[in-house]
Amino acid sequence: MIRLTGISKHYVAAGRAVPALEDVDLEIRAGEILGIIGSSGAGKSTLVRLINLLERPSGGEIFIGEERTTALTGRDLRNLRRRIGMVFQHFNLLNARTVAANVAFPLQLAGERDRKVIAARVAQLLERVGLADQADKYPRQLSGGQKQRVGIARALACSPRILLCDEATSALDPQTTRSVLDLLQELNRELGLTIVLITHEMDVIRQSCDRVAVIDGGRIVEEGPVSRVFLHPSHPATLRLVREAEHGGGGADTGQAHGRAGPLFRLTFLGETAHRPVLGRIAAETGIDYAILAGRVGHIRQTPYAQLTVALVGGNVAAAIGRLTTAGIEVERLGGQVPAGEALHAVA
Ligand SMILES: Nc1ncnc2c1ncn2[C@@H]1O[C@H](COP(=O)(O)OP(=O)(O)O)[C@@H](O)[C@H]1O
Ligand SMILES: [Mg+2]
Missing domain, CATH: 3.40.50.300 (P-loop containing nucleotide triphosphate hydrolases)
Incomplete structure (x- = not known):
């Protein structure tokens, strides 16, 4: 117009x-x-x-x-x-x-x-x-x-x-x-x-x-x-x-600050997927652990969103990614890797 x-x-x-x-x-x-x-x-x-x-x-x-x-x-x-x-x-x-x-x-x-x-x-x-x-x-x-x-x-x-x-x-x-x-x-x-x-x-x-x-x-x-x-x-x-x-907090991330083991992913949940407990379920089903390194949640107009940077550790990572994608979650592989030590606060 x-x-x-x-x-x-x-x-x-x-x-x-x-x-x-x-x-x-x-x-x-x-x-x-x-x-x-x-x-x-x-x-x-x-x-x-x-x-x-x-x-x-x-x-x-x-x-x-x-x-x-x-x-x-x-x-x-x-x-x-x-x-x-x-x-x-x-x-x-x-x-x-x-x-x-x-x-x-x-x-x-x-x-x-x-x-x-x-x-x-x-x-x-x-x-x-x-x-x-x-x-x-x-x-x-x-x-x-x-x-x-x-x-x-x-x-x-x-x-x-x-x-x-x-x-x-x-x-x-x-x-x-x-x-x-x-x-x-x-x-x-x-x-x-x-x-x-x-x-x-x-x-x-x-x-x-x-x-x-x-x-x-x-x-x-x-x-x-x-x-x-x-x-x-x-x-x-x-x-x-x-x-x-985000007040300069660790919300947004580049995934670059990390070192060695465990591939990093950014998961974006938009709309109703933001409310579903998908990540824990898929982790359990595919035998992976995940560590959340950064996250932000909120609304874009009326639509809820969540965006998490996670390190996926052990288990069948490829299967987990496949299931996340099928569940409507956007999965991006980030450049960095988490040091093995950081996987200590992994949740499963
Ligand atoms: N009336 C003006 N005379 C000279 N320079 C101007 C004038 N208005 C804006 N500028 C310059 O144009 C640029 C863009 O300004 P502006 O459009 O006001 O930016 P914003 O609204 O994004 O702060 C700035 O470098 C500003 O100094
Ligand atoms: Mg102005």
Whole structure:
């Protein structure tokens, strides 16, 4: 639905070109929640600002549906921007206006004069984001999460088909982040809203996105379903972001730190297999011992996952792998081997 082809963006600062994006190709599907993740300065904000043409690309084209938006000017451009809502990290509310007046603002800008129409639409939006009783408050009287709900209501005022969120939860605590992400997912489902969610936090992606693109140094370095990118990161930038999400703990692994005996495997359980006691049963049946060297468990959106790095010791390893695979568990052989001593805390 949104397509960027060969997009580059260079800013000019102090007479010199600052490259921000290079040769970006990206497709955003209608009705999906696409995450764009990257560390600070990677080019994320530039990318979203290009989608609603707050910035012009230095090269390349952007299409929304069949429309080449990079060709639009004047009134057509203003109409396009109205069809794309945007939510910001620091909310960008007007402090001198009430909550209701903030949400009414884009309707007024769009030329709506009928106060009854505006009042009805504002009431409906505030109800939807759970702020019906806060209409007459001022932004300074609200919590961060409430401010962002106002930001979302305002972004939806003109019924856009696309919502761009630039670090929308980065100023919020984890619990508030969760509730704002839940709201965005509900809006995605109820309205068929296409959402582009920019973040530097892998946890935000894991909780809310269908697909993710990883941006590093102005380039998209990896892209795909969240389950694949999160559980099998292939680019160093992705690996770094996944590890940050796990607080630098021994969660993600490379399997390289180990020495001699016992082959290492990474087992990935996705969906209901994550809840089944398969590993112990198969170990018993095939006479292997296993030592768990690293593990992580959680949810990718609503889907449970578990990923374990194990050393398989003794018994019929080939048969065990065959049975694990048949049980729907993804088995990858890792490069390293565990030292014989570590097999001491093997479980069987
Ligand atoms: N208005 C601007 N003028 C000059 N350089 C900019 C401007 N905006 C962003 N940049 C530069 O472009 C690069 C990408 O920035 P940005 O898109 O804001 O990254 P992110 O949102 O991922 O932190 C950075 O090197 C940043 O310094
Ligand atoms: Mg940014």
